[in-house]
Amino acid sequence: MSDAVDRNCGINETNDEDERELRSGAPGSGHPTGNSVRPKKLILHIDLNNTILVSDAVTKQGTVAALDYFLSTVTWGHMSKGKWEWISEAPSLSPPNKDAVSYYSKFGRVAGFTTAGPGRKFRGVLEEHLAQLRWPADLPADEEFSVRGEDGNLYHWILPSFFQLLQDLASQGREFAILFRTFGTDLPRVLAVVRRALTQGDHPLFPDLPALKLSVSDLPGRIRCSAKGTVLTRGQEKLSSRDGDRAIYQYLSAVEGLGGFQDHFDWWARNTYSILGGKPLWVDPFDASVQHIFIDDNIRQTDEDTIVHPKVFLEPEGSQTRTASTSELYDLCLVQNDLLQAISDSGYFTKRIQSCQENYESNLQQGTS
Template sequence: MSTQGKWEWLSDATSLLPPCDGAVSYYSQFGRTAGFTSAAGRRFRGILDEHLDLFRWPEGTKADRVLSVKGEGGQLYHWILPSFFQLLKDLVQEGREFAVVFRTFGSDLPRVLSAVSRALNEGAHPLFPDLPDLKLKVNMTPGEIRCSKRGTVLSRAEERVSTRDGDRGLYQYLSSVRSLGGFQDHFKWWASNDFSIRGGKPLWVDPFDQHVQHIFIDDNIRQNDEDTIVHPKVPSHLLHQIFLDPGGAETRTASTSELYDITLVQTDLLQAISQPSYFTQRVHICLENYERNLQQGAG
């Protein structure tokens, strides 16, 4: 806003971070606006159209019931970013042992698991027909993470882990996952905490762990916790808990900036659409920064 109280654009470039100190996003002031790029944000219409074209389902290939989705005008689009499947291929080719845990406040988890399974097991993705060669398994049973003032409970089928037995038990459970799967996080808890970081998706991090690195990727991660606090409607934020000593159970809440590009990745959706290796690059940055932190800790 200008000193006269009028909205002024400070930059025509897209960015995850404000162009200068004191800048605020249009969304934070006015919320989600239908037809944004046809009205106030018309200067960004070209960027939208360009990336929608890049996100189209490959021409000449049949629509897939779970991997493609119809948009405006009946145009077909990818339902899952192709750069995600590229990440899986790259990690396998690099010989890395990894697991993928989807986390969502919504009800879309069963479809996500079905889509990923269809691509990995049936080779149904036209851009990645060789995904079954990766031999990756998908746990099709959706799990739940439920929070309260008494603690956090993670459950899936017969599995159940609670922070009432200590935070490290849940951390060790997530560290032991060896497949692709997912959990629905607790939307009502998030809402009861005014949609703030206090009710966000819990993530436990052990910076002393020499064997397992947790990386949380989400387009609603924000580097500035103050910005997060004053704009509580931003969805899917995290509650970061760091173990203070090796093997210990005591935790403290960490700021996003402490873990940014180490265990937290704020997705740049435009780059994730336009750059097939986007997620692979971001994971490599986290791996390098994590290793550097380990070496500094050892020193």
């Protein structure tokens, strides 16, 4: 499913001289250097299922089944003499060696992975994180913020670490916007629940969210891809990459508050679940004011099996882009979500975004030196 992470691979590293100049910032591009750099506006593209939700309406997986499935994607082994042998002693996003494959990539979805299947050795990990995900017993059930699991227990529907991210970014004085990006059908409900938390202050763990004064557009948009290009629609708004990618990038860079788009699953499937059919992400390394970051559990270092299609602009203010490899932008603009950490660490998303910001600036500054 995934190659080993190379965290030193960034947007200023390439064997092509033109691309190296591109990613370092060309003369006259307005790219700032030194300590006077103003913090960029953050546009955070955030997946839903197995990123901030531990459930999936499309596959009808509840909390327990969704977490059980996720464990099958981050535990590793290989076939030996016709039998599956484990290499992993603990879950990890990256394989422990080059010969390891995830259980999911070998066998697909297996119901009861940690109960009836060979994943029983990871049952304790499942139970530990279910306990951390449980809705506090001293709080009344809420039909929107909490959800009843298959085991009868009550769990958080949207991870607390997501709401913590909003608080952290606001407390840091950061300018940011959130765009939910999903293939699934949960988007309208997520937007409605987030709106309630941000406007009414009804989330019992985050009652001060209305003070952030973040707007929520509960009108879901759509992104549809084809061989002719990409079309983005939301309400009466419509943009097409047939007129160049720049207009879509500028539109997404200018969004405020929180909103979302349903991406094009069929296009991903027709492209064999590879990078070329993934959710498009436009990246402009010449832009001194904006950084786009995509967080998704299905981002993989293997471009033949990843869910985001990064499109990097070739020149300042230009409309032409190239497809960047996942490894090139990993931990700069692409974050492979670790669902276990997102459950157990309330500051997980904040830390990952901070790391991306630092890595992004470091790579650009290396290119200008």
